[in-house]
Amino acid sequence: MKTRRVIGLLCACLCLCGCFETIEEVTYTDSQSGTYLLTLNCSKSKSRLKALVKLDTFMGLNIPKQWEVSNYFNTASLAVEKVPGISQVNYTEDYTNFIFTFTFKFDKTETLNKAINAAAVSITNKSNLPYYNVFNSSEETFQRNKTPNDSMARLAKKSSQHLKLISGAKATAIYRFHKPVKKVSNSKAVISKNGKAVMLQQDLPKIITDPALFTNTITF
Amino acid sequence: MKHTLIILCLSLTTGLSAQNMSDYLPKNASYIISINFAELEAKSKDMDYTRFLEPLIKGARSRYYYGSTDETSSCDLISTSDLVRKPKDFGVDMQSAFYVYSTRINDISGTAYLFKLQNVETFRSQLKTTCHKKYEYQQRHIEQATMYSTKELAVAINGSVALVFVKDYNYYDADYSHDFSANGYVDSAFGAENEADNFRNDSLFYERLNSGKNLDYDQEVENVRSMTDTMITYRAKQRQEAKELEFVNQKFNGIFDLVAKLIIPQHDNMSSDRNFMKAQQGGHDAFAYMNVYSNFAQADFNPFSWNRRYSRDKEELVSSGNRFLTSDMSATYTIDFENGKAVLSSVNSYNKNVYERFRKIYDVKMDKDLFKYIDGENLLGYMSSSVDMKEMGKFYEEFYIELLESLPKRKKEQDIMTGIELFIAFLDKEMLFNTANGNMIFACTGFTDVKVKYTTYDYDDDFQKNETTEELVEKQPKMVFVSGIGNKENARKLFDIFSKFSVFTRLKDNVFAFYGNKYQPVNIFFALTDDAIIITNDANLVQNNLGGYPKNKQMSSDEKKFISKYNFAARINSQKMLEGIKDTYFKNGETLPWFSQMMTSLGNFELYSSKPEKDGIRVTAEVTLKDQSSNALYQILKMMSAADGH
Known part of the structure; x- marks a missing residue:
């Protein structure tokens, strides 16, 4: 039920916003530790979202209330806080511009993966959610792995119409390191001028149909 | 033999009258809803119409306050949700009306479901009488009926008539006390x-x-x-x-007493209410009857009851007996699904004193000068009203004072009434009721472009994120509200005062604007002409057409006639409205299946009122559908099902 409500909001966003962006940022301060920041920016569709959040349901999906969204963030932050090696968990909710952020510090990539998994379990309320390594890192490489086909993707896949409606949605990933990057595996990924950051931008509908498009192996 | 015949006739008469379900409905019920399950079932075919009945389901809501678990709810004496959703499974006679009403006897209030049974045994078999804890359930027999009760819910069966009563939650009744x-x-x-x-x-x-x-x-x-x-x-x-x-018995006694009173034909029943019987005999698919005064007098709506609701202070209450305007008030709402058309109708009934006043209030026709401000070429829908505002103001002033005076209140609260009267005496009635003269049109005339600022990010050479603000053009429905002016001097005075607020910008002598902010991204213009006050987000109207649109761009004569004919009128050209939404909100003209379904099925919406009749005024709303051969309920449910993604 909880999962359905989260999916409800996201799908409703997808269908009515059309234009929104997600930004995933991982910034390493040394070879091990760093900061994770996830941003959902629906500012471009704020007028429609303002109307949408007043509804209880849309297209058969439950639309959560503002306090419920806050609850999800709170639950996720509490779950992430419990992961050893995680600190400074924080989230922001801006219901004027519909921009939401979730951030925390991690001591190593393994901890980052644990935190992301803990957040997923707490939000979806599914204790049996399979553990999934979002990132892998070593001295030589950093990897962004393929997202498994989650329920949101399955739901969106059900109707090609939904995907057409979100043709303007963007997903951005930025990875910043303390050492220079030699090469990237994803042809869409770009290395920064100082050589220590990589940015990958993709259309969200494409990632939903083919999660492999967001994968990247960065070699140092 | 003679005696036997007389007794037979008498028992037949009694039997027949007992079968009239309206005899069982108490006249003090604040509302009564009647559902014709047989009709709804036949008209909806294989579609599920029970979602509309959700608001009628009580019990679950009360339990929520009790904080009970699922375990206890599964042990409810009867599931009101299942009863309303699957009446056939409960042995309910589908051909007979199914009533839901609200009632109060002494300190106990609640919702009652009254219906005729086709199969008493089927109904009895649905009662969960064995899974209750000690003292949580009782069963009693009286001469006419068998009654079953838990603390929140009671069921009574009298021959083929059954009643389910769901008690309202009462804090002082709670067990923990x-x-x-x-x-x-x-x-x-x-x-x-x-x-x-x-x-x-x-x-x-x-x-x-x-x-x-x-x-x-x-x-x-x-x-x-x-x-x-x-x-x-x-x-x-x-x-x-x-x-x-003893304590539990006392509690049960209250419920059993109430249920015993409700399961037999009522001394003062709805059969004697002409308005109710009119609706009853109308053969509607469903109707609701509201006892307006009873609703006001009840604790939830009585403004004098708020501070004594939770008080145990039993101070004697007083009220004025004067019910010159407020007696015999009721409202009936009916709904009928026909082939290709759904008709909703409401009748507000009143007494003969009100009728005389209403005749004056509604004895006006729409001010034709207002038509010129409506962009007829792009008109998608409108609502209009034409009443004598001065008469209406006068009437409602007297009506509400009489209503408030007649409501039960403490002695000291009578001073509130004096205070209200004093306050009203100081009001400038000319300013209040004659600045706008009661002629109004509210219309949607297409879509307009609005610039909206939004937040996004750009990235420097090292991919550091920077927040930026950009602008996009969004479509918003173009709305216009036009009101006729009674007292021009007062209209100008108010207009000038309002324009001084810092949130407004004066554009011309007769135009000022509110420019949208990040919370309200919409520009609203206020204009004053010789014959109208105009509020709109259509910049073109206030900049270029304040003298009115040319005749060939105004509303069609058909629309003008429709508005002039009725005191209240509304029409939505659904097809044009949906096409507008499609062009505005869906990229490349591609829509979702449910939207396409609406476009292919939905016809127009119309609402109009009757002139006041001796005992009531009627307002009718009609939703037409393109397919005139199939029932409207079936078509509407199909549309809703598509909207739900089924």
């Missing part, structure tokens, strides 16, 4: 008996210890202990159980 288990069985008698027993034992022990015999001390303690009266606890428990039973 009488928590017996927490107190245990320690009462004053228990204490006294225990004390006496201890004293007796101690004395015995003392006597034996001082008897001079050589005693085993431990053995003596054991001996004295064995002499303790073990019945003290048992008796206390019995007393406590009797007390608990």
Whole structure:
């Protein structure tokens, strides 16, 4: 039920916003530790979202209330806080511009993966959610792995119409390191001028149909 | 033989009248809803219409407040949700009306479901009478009926008539105010008996210890202990159980008394209410009857009851008996699904004194000068009203004073009424009721472009994120509200005062604007002309057409006639509206399946009122559908199902 409500909001966003962006940022301060920041920016569709959040349901999906969204963030932050090696968990909710952020510090990539998994379990309320390594890192490489086909993707896949409606949605990933990057595996990924950051931008509908498009192996 | 015939005739008459379900409906019910399940079932075909009945389902809501778990709800005496959703499974006679009404007798109020049974045994088999804890369920028989009750819910069966009553939640009724288990069985008698027993034992022990015999001390303690009266606890428990039973019985008595009164034909019943019977005999798919005054008098709507609702202070209440305008008030709402059309109708009934006043209020026609401000070329829908605002203001002033005076209140609260009257005496009625003269049109005339700022990010050479603000053009529905002017001098005075607020910008002598902010991204213009006050987000109207649109761009004569004919009128050109939404909100003209379904099925919406008749005024709303051969309920449900993604 909880999962359905989260999916409800996201799908409703997808269908009515059309234009929104997600930004995933991982910034390493040394070879091990760093900061994770996830941003959902629906500012471009704020007028429609303002109307949408007043509804209880849309297209058969439950639309959560503002306090419920806050609850999800709170639950996720509490779950992430419990992961050893995680600190400074924080989230922001801006219901004027519909921009939401979730951030925390991690001591190593393994901890980052644990935190992301803990957040997923707490939000979806599914204790049996399979553990999934979002990132892998070593001295030589950093990897962004393929997202498994989650329920949101399955739901969106059900109707090609939904995907057409979100043709303007963007997903951005930025990875910043303390050492220079030699090469990237994803042809869409770009290395920064100082050589220590990589940015990958993709259309969200494409990632939903083919999660492999967001994968990247960065070699140092 | 003669006697036998008379008795037979009498019993037949009694039998027949008993079958009239409206005889069972108490006249003091604040609302009554009647559902014709047979019609709805036939008209909806295989589609599920029960979602519309959701608001009628009580019980689950009350339980929520009790904080019960699913386990207890599965042990409800009857599931009102299932009863309303699957009446056939409960042996309900689908051909007969199914009523839901709200009632209050003494301190108990709640919702009652009244219906005729086709199969009493099927209904009985649905009652969960065996899974309740001690004191949580009782069953009683009276001459006419068998009654079953838990603390929140009661069921009564009288022949083929059944009633389910769901009690309203009442804080002072809650069980925790009488928590017996927490107190245990320690009462004053228990204490006294225990004390006496201890004293007796101690004395015995003392006597034996001082008897001079050589005693085993431990053995003596054991001996004295064995002499303790073990019945003290048992008796206390019995007393406590009797007390608990008495309390529970008292609670059940209240519910049983109420249900016993409701399961028999009522002395003062709805059969004598002409408006209710009119709706009843209209053969509607469903209708709702509201006893307007009863609703006001009830605690939830009575403004004088808020501060005594939770008070145990039983101060005598007073009210004025003067009901010149407020007697015989009721409202009936009916709904009928026909082939290709759904018709909703409301009749507000009043007494003959009100009729005279209403005749004056509604004896006006739409001011034709207002039509010129509506962009007829892009018109998607409108609502209009034409009433004599001065007469209406006068009427409602008297009406509400009489209504408030007649509501039960404490003696000291009568001063509130005097205060209200004093306040009204100081009001400038000319300003209040004659600045706008009661002629109004509110219309949607297409879509307009609005610039909206939004937040996004750009990235520097090292991919550091920077927040930026950009602008996009969004479509918003173009709305216009036009009101006729009564007193021009007052209209100008108010217009000038309003324009001074800092949120407004004066554009011309007769135009000022509110420019949207990040919270309200919409520009609203206010204009004053010789014959109208205009509020709109259509910049073109206030900049270029304040003198009115040219005749060939105004509303069609058909629309003008429609508005002029009725005091209240509304029309939505659904097709044009949906096409506008499609062009505005869906990229490349691609829509979702449910939207396409709406476009292919939905016709127009129309609303119009009748002139006041002697006993009421009627407002009718019609939703037409393109397919005139299939029932509207079926088509609407199909559209909704598509919207749900099924």
